[in-house]
Amino acid sequence: MKKFLACLLLLSLFASCAFADEPAKLKSIDQLKTERLAAQRGTVGQFLAEDLLGDNKARLLTTYEKYVDAIASLRQGKIRAVVMDEMPAKRFVSEVEGLAIMDEALSEENYAIGFRKGNTELVEAVNKALAEMKADGTLDKIFDKYLTGDYTEIDPATIDFNKGAKGGKLFVGTEAGFAPYELKVGTSYIGIDVEMCAAIAKKLDRELVIENMNFDALPMAVSTNKVDMICAGITVTDERKENMDFSDNYVVGAKQVAVVRADDYER
Amino acid sequence: MRDKFSRHDGAGRGDVILWIFGLALLYLLWNSGFFTAAAWQDFNRRFYQNFVKDKRYMMLVDGLKSTIFMTSGATLIGVAVGLILSVIRVAYKGGVPIPLLNKFAEFYITVLRGTPAMVQLLIWNFTIFASARDLNTQYIAILAFGLNSGAYVAEIFRGGIESIDPGQMEAARSLGLSYGQSMRYVILPQALRNVVPMLFNEFIALLKETSIAGYIGIDDLTRAGQNIQALTLEHSQPLVMVAIIYLVIVLFLTRLVRKLEEWLSRGRR
Numbered sequence: 231m232k233k234f235l236a237c238l239l240l241l242s243l244f245a246s247c248a249f250a251d252e253p254a255k256l257k258s259i260d261q262l263k264t265e266r267l268a269a270q271r272g273t274v275g276q277f278l279a280e281d282l283l284g285d286n287k288a289r290l291l292t293t294y295e296k297y298v299d300a301i302a303s304l305r306q307g308k309i310r311a312v313v314m315d316e317m318p319a320k321r322f323v324s325e326v327e328g329l330a331i332m333d334e335a336l337s338e339e340n341y342a343i344g345f346r347k348g349n350t351e352l353v354e355a356v357n358k359a360l361a362e363m364k365a366d367g368t369l370d371k372i373f374d375k376y377l378t379g380d381y382t383e384i385d386p387a388t389i390d391f392n393k394g395a396k397g398g399k400l401f402v403g404t405e406a407g408f409a410p411y412e413l414k415v416g417t418s419y420i421g422i423d424v425e426m427c428a429a430i431a432k433k434l435d436r437e438l439v440i441e442n443m444n445f446d447a448l449p450m451a452v453s454t455n456k457v458d459m460i461c462a463g464i465t466v467t468d469e470r471k472e473n474m475d476f477s478d479n480y481v482v483g484a485k486q487v488a489v490v491r492a493d494d495y496e497r
Numbered sequence: 498m499r500d501k502f503s504r505h506d507g508a509g510r511g512d513v514i515l516w517i518f519g520l521a522l523l524y525l526l527w528n529s530g531f532f533t534a535a536a537w538q539d540f541n542r543r544f545y546q547n548f549v550k551d552k553r554y555m556m557l558v559d560g561l562k563s564t565i566f567m568t569s570g571a572t573l574i575g576v577a578v579g580l581i582l583s584v585i586r587v588a589y590k591g592g593v594p595i596p597l598l599n600k601f602a603e604f605y606i607t608v609l610r611g612t613p614a615m616v617q618l619l620i621w622n623f624t625i626f627a628s629a630r631d632l633n634t635q636y637i638a639i640l641a642f643g644l645n646s647g648a649y650v651a652e653i654f655r656g657g658i659e660s661i662d663p664g665q666m667e668a669a670r671s672l673g674l675s676y677g678q679s680m681r682y683v684i685l686p687q688a689l690r691n692v693v694p695m696l697f698n699e700f701i702a703l704l705k706e707t708s709i710a711g712y713i714g715i716d717d718l719t720r721a722g723q724n725i726q727a728l729t730l731e732h733s734q735p736l737v738m739v740a741i742i743y744l745v746i747v748l749f750l751t752r753l754v755r756k757l758e759e760w761l762s763r764g765r766r
Contacts, residue, residue: 235514236513236514236517239517239518239521240517240521296723296726296727296732297727298723298727298730298731298732299728301730301732302732302733321729321730325729325730326730347631382728399630399631401630403714406724406727407723407724407726407727408727409727413727413728414556414716414724414727414728415551415558415728416552416555416556417556418556418626423580441634441714442714442716442724443712443713443714444711444712447619447623447712447713447714450623451623451714454623454624454627455626455628455630456622456623456630457630
């Protein structure tokens with residue numbers, strides 16, 4: 231048994247040194263149709279990758295709970311591209327060495343807040359708050375704050391969660407690994423979605439309570455009434471509309487892109 | 498297995514294997530440029546980013562607190578539930594007429610041991626306690642892990658009780674003690690002593706099992722590592738750090754169990 235293990239170890243050592251073939255570099259999205267892809271579980275990135283791969287999806291698509299895991303396997307060469315939202319992709323490319331975003335986007339999406347099917351009262355109240363925020367520039371200000379400068383330096387204590395509000399608590403489910411939309415810093419949260427929800431909570435006179443879950447658990451959480459709404463850069467799709475209600479869009483035209491290794495990409 | 502690794506017979510085959518492993522690891526590290534000054538600086542810079550900057554180590558500390566809180570709570574529930582269940586099953590076997598309770602205990606143990614803890618946790622959080630929103634999620638996790646652990650502890654206790662010589666029970670009964678009294682004063686104290694090390698092992702297993710609590714939104718130690726990953730986009734260091742923290746606690750607890758075992762067996766002489 232031990233001899234066998236030792237042989238295996240040596241063999242794998244040799245194998246890792248000896249067989250490293252160089253495939254042709256990536257140029258267009260079309261080439262991804264027969265490559266190993268990854269996406270975050272339950273995201274639109276996963277659906278797009280599935281469409282791209284067609285019948286090969288069972289063999290070629292890997293889904294991860296966290297973007298960090300997907301990017302790690304990309305860097306290790308286990309997969310050739312990660313399909314994800316443009317904003318977090320940009321952050322990865324600027325922070326992690328050796329990554330690139332393919333010029334051609336896979337699609338453009340709109341983000342909205344998700345609610346339990348039939349929770350019309352809250353949807354209307356949130357839509358009203360959103361419309362007011364769009365009109366008076368509050369929303370633009372929040373976006374500007376995160377799209378210019380280093381948002382990881384933002385102090386979460388500056389975000390007013392409207393503690394002790396009379397209208398009760400507003401439970402919002404999110405997945406705090408999706409910067410700049412939501413990110414956990416210390417014991418609290420920052421991000422566009424978080425500040426937007428805080429502003430909405432203020433308008434509804436409710437206290438914002440963030441529930442940080444895995445992305446694929448969010449639809450379950452909102453449909454079982456565990457949280458009032460889910461706000462995590464959620465793309466509006468027809469399929470999702472069947473299972474939950476959406477607010478008006480607060481982000482229009484968010485791109486879905488493919489992140490690849492820079493040395494594997496030919497512009 | 499054990500004798501091949503023992504120190505007494507010189508360099509056995511086990512030592513050769515260890516050497517091969519060690520050299521292979523060194524070779525791999527060397528190959529990846531681990532021993533250069535630049536790599537060391539890079540390591541330090543990333544370490545600072547991951548754990549020191551903005552007191553990010555506090556995220557791990559808070560996560561650890563939550564992990565230990567859940568583990569302790571779950572162990573208390575587990576031991577209580579396990580004790581009750583095991584006594585029911587043993588008593589029924591010993592002739593006490595409680596068939597319904599016994600059936601329930603059997604059912605409970607079958608179901609909770611027969612389904613993954615992860616699935617149970619999700620069911621507790623999203624189905625049974627779906628509307629309990631003001632309740633701290635940690636309490637739901639404690640309940641889920643505790644009841645799950647109870648099923649395992651019940652079997653540990655049952656083994657402990659059944660390991661006591663039946664003559665003890667007969668002797669106690671013949672001295673005029675009732676079944677309950679003999680159980681309480683004669684059998685259980687001895688059984689407890691037998692099972693304490695195993696209970697500690699269950700505690701250790703639970704500690705590691707709570708790492709799935711992140712799925713229902715609890716920032717336990719594992720999740721704290723993931724939160725740091727999301728913050729710094731660094732993959733390996735936070736995970737390895739989390740692993741080291743778990744390992745240190747488990748090693749400490751294992752040591753404690755060994756000391757406890759020694760202490761318990763000394764009292765028996």
